[in-house]
Amino acid sequence: MQPFTRLEARACPLGLANVDTDQLIPARFMSRPRTAGYGTFLLHDLRFGPDGAPVPGFVLDDPRRAGARILVARRNFGTGSSREAAVYALVDYGIACVIAPSFGDIFASNAVKNGLLPATVTEDDAESLLAAIEAEPETPVCVDLTAQTIAAGDRAIAFAIDPVRRLQLLNGWDDIDLTLRHAAEIAAFARTRRTEAPWIVPGHGG
Structure with missing residues (x-):
């Protein structure tokens, strides 16, 4: 696992609360081998209708968010079942950091084991960050794990993470x-x- 120290990248505002692991990757896609990649199934049933057609305007498919490596969401991200494939879907899609006010604990543990940073912020800071990247989609967001800060434009936000998980990410352990x-x-x-x-x-x- 590669150490995670600092990430500067485009961010995607997923302004949803209670995004559970079944939404992150529906169970019907989990029979494929890990080596085949899970990124195309990330948030599949939110991104695509029953007929397989893309849902118009879904933020993950907005061209302005192309290449985003940071996802900003509302509270209770990654709750539900313990499926590690939910993290695989995020990582395979290219997401290296999720910022939210709270996470499912098993999800957060699985995230760290796969090099994904779950950064916990206050609800007010999450709303401020969502508003900032909605207004300025091309402005990069900088996540510094050493300092435990997030910078977006002129905003500086502190985030929390379990100290042991932080140690693992910083060292790639x-x-x-x-x-x-x-x-x-x-x-x-x-x-x-x-x-x-x-x-x-x-x-x-x-």
Whole structure:
């Protein structure tokens, strides 16, 4: 996983609350292999009608949002089922950061494991940011994970993230890497434990 430190990119204002994982990727698309990519199915049933025709004016398909890597939404983003494919759909589409007032906890955990930053802001700041990128769609938004700030034009907004998740993103670590930070302490404990209680070691014969 690549470290995430700073991202400056176009942002897409998804002014919806309670966007759940079934909306992010409907279950019927999840049988395909991960290597095939899930990006084309992101928000499929909001972007396309029952006949498969694009929904006119849906913000994700606005040419002014082409190449957006940041998504701004309202509260309760990523709630619902625990499907990691919801994160795959975002990442495969090109989204590297979602900004919202609150997230489903399992979604946020899955996001970090895939290098996607879930940046939590206040509801007022989310509304301010939505208004800013609606008014100026081509203005880049800068997300700085080190400083935990978001800049859009003359607006500067602080965001929150769990400290352990922040550490993982900054270093590009998965859960195994996080554990390996303590490899020396783990090895020292194992040596001491082997000496103090040798009978617990398989094959000791005690």
